[in-house]
Amino acid sequence: MYHTHKEVELVARHTLSIIVDNEAGVLARVIGLFSGRGYNIEHLTVAPVDLEGHESRITVVTVGTPHAIEQIKAQLDRLVPVHRVGDLTESGPYVERELALVKVHCNNDQQRAALRIAEAFRAKTVDSSFDSYIFEVTGKTDKIKAFIKLMEDAGLVESVRTGVAALTRGSKAL
Amino acid sequence: MSGKALSGAEIIINSLVDLGVEVIFGYPGGAVLPLYDALYDQDKIRHILVRHEQAAVHAAEGYARSTGKPGVVLVTSGPGATNAVTGLTDAMMDSIPVICLTGQVPSHLIGSDAFQEADTVGITRHCTKHNYLVRDVDMLSQIVHEAFYVATNGRPGPVVIDIPKDIQIFTSATSHSGMVKHKSYRPEAKGDTAAIREAVRLLSAAKKPIFYTGGGVINSGPAAAQLLREIVQLTGAPITSTLMGLGAYPASDKQFLGMLGMHGTYEANHAMHDCDVMICVGARFDDRVTGRLDAFSPNSKKIHIDIDRSSINKTVRVDVPIVGDVAHVLEDMLKIWKATILENGQQSYEDWWADIAVWRSRNCLKYSRSDDVIMPQYALERLQELTKDKDVYFTTEVGQHQMWAAQFLKFEDPNRWMTSGGLGTMGYGFPAAIGAQIAHPDALVIDVAGEASIQMNIQELGTAAQYDLPVKLFILNNEYMGMVRQWQELNHDGRYSHSYSDSLPDFVALAKAYGAHGIRVDKPADLDGAIKEMIAVKGLVIVDCRVEKLANCFPMVPSGAAHNEMILPDEEDRQEFEGGAALV
Numbered sequence: 081m082y083h084t085h086k087e088v089e090l091v092a093r094h095t096l097s098i099i100v101d102n103e104a105g106v107l108a109r110v111i112g113l114f115s116g117r118g119y120n121i122e123h124l125t126v127a128p129v130d131l132e133g134h135e136s137r138i139t140v141v142t143v144g145t146p147h148a149i150e151q152i153k154a155q156l157d158r159l160v161p162v163h164r165v166g167d168l169t170e171s172g173p174y175v176e177r178e179l180a181l182v183k184v185h186c187n188n189d190q191q192r193a194a195l196r197i198a199e200a201f202r203a204k205t206v207d208s209s210f211d212s213y214i215f216e217v218t219g220k221t222d223k224i225k226a227f228i229k230l231m232e233d234a235g236l237v238e239s240v241r242t243g244v245a246a247l248t249r250g251s252k253a254l
Numbered sequence: 255m256s257g258k259a260l261s262g263a264e265i266i267i268n269s270l271v272d273l274g275v276e277v278i279f280g281y282p283g284g285a286v287l288p289l290y291d292a293l294y295d296q297d298k299i300r301h302i303l304v305r306h307e308q309a310a311v312h313a314a315e316g317y318a319r320s321t322g323k324p325g326v327v328l329v330t331s332g333p334g335a336t337n338a339v340t341g342l343t344d345a346m347m348d349s350i351p352v353i354c355l356t357g358q359v360p361s362h363l364i365g366s367d368a369f370q371e372a373d374t375v376g377i378t379r380h381c382t383k384h385n386y387l388v389r390d391v392d393m394l395s396q397i398v399h400e401a402f403y404v405a406t407n408g409r410p411g412p413v414v415i416d417i418p419k420d421i422q423i424f425t426s427a428t429s430h431s432g433m434v435k436h437k438s439y440r441p442e443a444k445g446d447t448a449a450i451r452e453a454v455r456l457l458s459a460a461k462k463p464i465f466y467t468g469g470g471v472i473n474s475g476p477a478a479a480q481l482l483r484e485i486v487q488l489t490g491a492p493i494t495s496t497l498m499g500l501g502a503y504p505a506s507d508k509q510f511l512g513m514l515g516m517h518g519t520y521e522a523n524h525a526m527h528d529c530d531v532m533i534c535v536g537a538r539f540d541d542r543v544t545g546r547l548d549a550f551s552p553n554s555k556k557i558h559i560d561i562d563r564s565s566i567n568k569t570v571r572v573d574v575p576i577v578g579d580v581a582h583v584l585e586d587m588l589k590i591w592k593a594t595i596l597e598n599g600q601q602s603y604e605d606w607w608a609d610i611a612v613w614r615s616r617n618c619l620k621y622s623r624s625d626d627v628i629m630p631q632y633a634l635e636r637l638q639e640l641t642k643d644k645d646v647y648f649t650t651e652v653g654q655h656q657m658w659a660a661q662f663l664k665f666e667d668p669n670r671w672m673t674s675g676g677l678g679t680m681g682y683g684f685p686a687a688i689g690a691q692i693a694h695p696d697a698l699v700i701d702v703a704g705e706a707s708i709q710m711n712i713q714e715l716g717t718a719a720q721y722d723l724p725v726k727l728f729i730l731n732n733e734y735m736g737m738v739r740q741w742q743e744l745n746h747d748g749r750y751s752h753s754y755s756d757s758l759p760d761f762v763a764l765a766k767a768y769g770a771h772g773i774r775v776d777k778p779a780d781l782d783g784a785i786k787e788m789i790a791v792k793g794l795v796i797v798d799c800r801v802e803k804l805a806n807c808f809p810m811v812p813s814g815a816a817h818n819e820m821i822l823p824d825e826e827d828r829q830e831f832e833g834g835a836a837l838v
Contacts, residue, residue, distance in 0.1 A: 101438065104387065105375060116380050147567070154564035160384040160404055163438045 089145040093122070094169040095176060095246050096153065097254050098138040101161040102128045109159050110138055119144060119152050123178070123221070123243040135163070141221075141244050166254040168246050176246040179218045182228055185211060186235035194234035201227045212237070257429055262391045262422040263292035265429060266355065269398040271298045272431045275326050277317060277692055278302070279310040283330025284370060285357030288422035302692060302721060305713040307334050309685035311341020311412075312711070315350045316689025319672045320647055322475060324351035324405050325689065331357045332370030335416075336377065340679060342412045343381040347676025348498060349473055351410035353401050354382075360420040361389065374416045383411030391424040399434035408441025409562040410473055441561060445578030445586060453533065453557040453574050454590045458598060460531035460555075462606045463491040466514065466543075469498030469675065470536015470560060472668045474580035479503070479668045481584035482535065485591060490603060492610055494522035496537045498675040501665035511610065515543040516811045517657040520618035520820060521610055523811065526551050527818035528609065533557040536580045539570040540676070549816030559583045618809045619661055620823050628778050630655065630730045630801040634662035634702070637728060640785045646698040647690045649673065651683040651707030654736035654807045659702040681710025684727060688714060691723045698726070698789060705731040705798075706755050715768040718794045726788050727796045729761060732803045740806050745813075761798035768794070776800035 100106045107126055114121050123141035128134075142152060149167070156165045168174040182203070184194050191213075198205065198215050201223065207214035212235075217227050221244060228239050248254065260268065266289060270278070279302045282290045293301055304310040307329045314325025329338050335356040345352045359368040375387045384404045386397050397415060405413040457463055465486055471478045479502045486493045486509055493503050494514040503510055512519035514526055526532065532554045537543070539558075544550040547569060556572040558565075559580055566575040576583055621631045648663055649672040650656040656673055665671050672690060674682035687701040701708075708729055718725050738753040765772030771791045775784035775798070788795045809820040 104389075105379065105385075108376070109379060112379055150567060151564065154566070154568075158409075158562060158564050160436060160439045 089147070091143050091145055092149070092169070093141060093143050094149050094167055095174065095244060096140045096142060096156070097166040097168055097246065098140065098156055099163040099254065100136050100138060101163070102134055102136040103161055106136070106161045107138070109161065110140075110156065113155055113159065114140075114142070114152075117151075117155065119148060125243040125245050139244055139246055164254055166248075168248055171248055173249040174246050175249060176220055176244055177218050178221060178224055178242050178244045179216065180224045180228065180239055180241045181206070182215045182217065182231050182239040183237040184213050184215070184231055184235040185237045186213070187211070190234045194231065197227070197230050197234065203227065257427055259425040259427045260429070261288065261292070261425050262394050262417065263288040265391070265394050265426060266398060266417070266422070267292045267296060267299065268429065269395050270326065273399065273402050273433075274323070275299055278326045278328050279304055279313040279317070279689065280328030281307050281310060281330065281334060283334050283357060285331035285359055285419050286328060286334075286355075286422070288419065289328065289355070289357070289417075301328075302688070303717065304685065304688075305716045306711065307337035308341050308681065309688070309711050309714045309717070311338050311345065311352060311354065312679070312682050312685035313689035313692070314352045314354075315341065315345050315348075315682075316649060316672050316686030317693045318350050318352060318689075319472075319686075320669050320690040321693045322669060324353055324402060324410075327352060327354040329354065329356055330370065331359055331374065332372045334370075335372055335374040339377060339381055340677075342378055342414065344674055344677040344679045344682060345412040346381050346383065348674065349410050349469060350412070351405040352412040353405055354412060354414045356414055356416045357422075358387070358416045358418040361418045362420070364418065374414065378414045381412070382414050383409075385414035385416065387416045388418065388421050391421050391426040392428045394421065394426065395429045396434055399430045399432070400436050403433050403435055404439060408439070442577060443561070443579035443582045445559065445576040445583035447586065449574055449576045450583060450586050451590055453576060454587060454594050456531050456555050456557060456574065457489065457491075457533060458591070458594050458601065460491075460601070462529045462603070462609075463489065463531040463533065464525050464529040465491055465493035465533050465535060466496075466526060466537055467493060467499045467502055467535040468496040468537025471499055471502035471580050474536060476668065478536075478579075478581035478584060481581055481588060485584055485588050488588070488591065488595075490600070492525055492606070494518070494526065496540070496543060496675070497660050497673060499537060500660060500671045501668045504666040505664035506666060513660050515540075515817075516545070517661065517807055517809065518811075519661075520616045520809055520822065521613035523809075523817045523820060524613045525610055527816070529554045531555050531557070533559070534572070535559045535584070536561075538565045539568065541569070543817070544570060545811045545815055545817035545819070551817075616822065618820070618822055621805070624802070625778055628776065628781055628799060628801045630658050630732065630805055631662055632778060633730060633781060633799050633801060634658050636781050637700070637702070637785055638663050640782065640789065641698060641700070644698045644789070645694070645696070646670065646700065647672070647687070647694060649683040649686040649690060649699070649701045651701070651703045651710070652678045652680045653704050653707055653738075654732075654740065654805075655702055655704045655707075655730040657737075657807045658730070663702075680707040684708060684711050684714050684725070685717075687725045688717055688723055691725050692721070699724075700726045700728055703727055703729045704736060705729055705733065705758055705761075706735040712764075715764070715770065715794070719768045719770060722793065724793050724795075728788065729796065729798055730801050731758070731761070731798050732801050732805065733758065734803060736805075737807070739804075743806070761796050765794070765796040770794035770796060772796045772798065774798045774800070
């Protein structure tokens with residue numbers, strides 16, 4: 081009786097920077113917009129960025145069709161406490177980093193492997209006990225994922241990631 | 255600014271007075287008692303006691319849309335706020351400026367599941383343009399002033415201010431006067447000149463242009479409607495309007511093609527489909543307008559004027575987007591247009607108007623007359639004829655009667671027509687009529703209703719009676735949720751699942767129960783008399799107009815069809831459209 085149709089369009093990953101008033105509920109507004117309108121969030125980071133704590137910067141990594149990305153930016157921009165929305169993926173070269181803490185529980189063989197991998201990834205050891213380590217590693221998402229993957233064989237217990245923080249390259253602000 | 259220390263409740267009342275508020279629609283409760291106490295001994299703001307909080311918001315919407323001023327609502331916490339949610343969502347969808355003050359449990363009880371506690375800012379986050387939870391009485395005055403700025407600037411919408419009971423009692427000496435701008439929210443009213451030039455270039459080169467206008471023209475204010483008339487008449491192009499935009503351009507003018515969309519006219523939809531340049535002014539390519547998207551006006555260049563950037567390219571790709579306020583943009587466009595015409599001369603659209611004449615001759619609103627039974631279309635034709643010289647405001651509920659009203663009532667001016675467009679809220683019309691009547695006490699305010707919709711806020715008979723509001727409820731009673739029944743007939747093989755209006759009240763007796771006047775009419779010959787009586791009676795009137803039960807509203811673009819594939823009244827035994835019905 082009814083026919084439904086599905087759109088097939090290429091999707092792309094975009095890193096968005098959103099400057100907002102640092103007020104109660106603002107994060108809920110931003111992520112509520114994503115869930116309410118059916119957009120994806122792959123990464124989310126948020127913290128106040130000015131010294132007085134009046135403004136926060138939200139970094140969202142989202143995946144969508146070019147049309148959806150345009151809509152996301154326009155919809156974010158019309159939220160009252162949103163000051164500016166930047167699309168780092170579109171606006172030129174940018175630096176993207178995330179940080180992970182990775183806990184391993186290892187026997188003697190694993191221990192050596194874990195330390196060797198950590199060194200190769202320039203991870204710092206931020207906690208160690210008789211049979212465990214916590215490594216701190218920063219880098220692009222792919223590097224973090226690779227590090228965690230390698231640690232699986234070195235006794236990975238658990239890990240936590242901050243999500244992406246990103247800035248455009250060069251002297252200009254968003 | 256600092257002055258004498260006042261309670262939060264007094265600060266709110268003073269702020270509202272300062273902002274020019276004359277009327278509040280509300281309902282008291284525990285968490286707003288201090289505010290109601292402050293209302294008790296003042297005479298600057300009139301409080302209208304509704305019978306349900308949803309109706310308070312619709313009444314505020316009716317007030318706002320008939321005056322151009324924001325409507326104000328006051329309700330209590332918990333159920334007061336949740337009852338208001340439908341009205342807020344309605345105002346959000348139709349871009350109506352409403353400020354809704356909600357009471358909240360005292361600050362220290364928030365989050366404890368206290369009596370009549372609800373997470374109002376959480377619940378209303380998605381159905382308001384913005385909302386506030388007041389945590390500091392020193393911020394109260396600023397928030398109220400800022401809320402008015404946010405509600406009325408840019409694309410208008412509802413704003414909720416949630417005020418814990420303790421904040422209403424605490425005192426502060428901080429107060430503001432005049433509009434307080436939001437610190438970062440600054441919608442741009444003026445459109446990009448280069449884009450406007452490009453729009454004029456396209457328009458002046460067009461062979462088959464059309465203006466497609468919407469509620470944004472009305473929201474932009476009377477100047478926008480005036481400028482629209484000027485530019486449309488100067489260009490000589492045809493114009494069609496959305497449901498929300500009716501009245502922005504006079505219906506009687508020969509360039510007006512009537513409403514477009516699912517129940518729009520044959521000529522409007524065909525002209526939209528075949529045009530070469532479309533200029534969309536304050537409308538948003540709603541699915542009720544476009545029909546199947548991939549078949550929507552396939553060969554036109556599209557210009558889109560909208561104050562909300564997110565409306566641009568949302569569903570339909572446009573060639574020339576102009577973000578700005580309709581009045582500002584049209585003013586610039588008019589100047590550039592005049593200069594262009596001086597240089598290049600005016601196009602005439604003779605061939606285009608000849609095409610339109612053919613579509614018009616199809617007479618798409620035709621219906622079969624009857625001497626025995628009142629056809630709903632006939633009832634609206636007579637209502638139009640007998641009210642056309644009056645100072646009249648129309649509201650509607652939602653369904654067939656609403657579409658017939660849009661087709662058969664003729665609006666010459668903006669702000670005279672109030673209907674729930676985006677959300678499609680049954681129960682909107684009666685409280686909206688109350689709001690319009692409060693704003694225009696001497697005007698004739700008529701709610702064109704269906705017997706099903708009217709029952710969704712029928713309790714407001716109490717409100718209308720209490721304030722002696724001479725609202726006229728003109729109920730087209732076909733004993734069905736007519737639009738549901740029509741879709742069941744067209745899409746579900748006539749399986750009328752739960753769409754019959756059983757156990758209807760005796761509307762005439764109901765009117766009497768509230769001290770109002772009731773009229774029942776079921777013969778075409780008696781219709782004029784009934785309408786005249788309705789107008790003549792000084793007071794609340796219910797007309798139970800018994801109409802043909804199984805009439806369908808045509809033309810109709812079936813769901814899933816292109817916007818030029820309409821079912822016309824004389825083609826009811828149509829074939830199925832390719833692909834069957836869509837889900838919208």
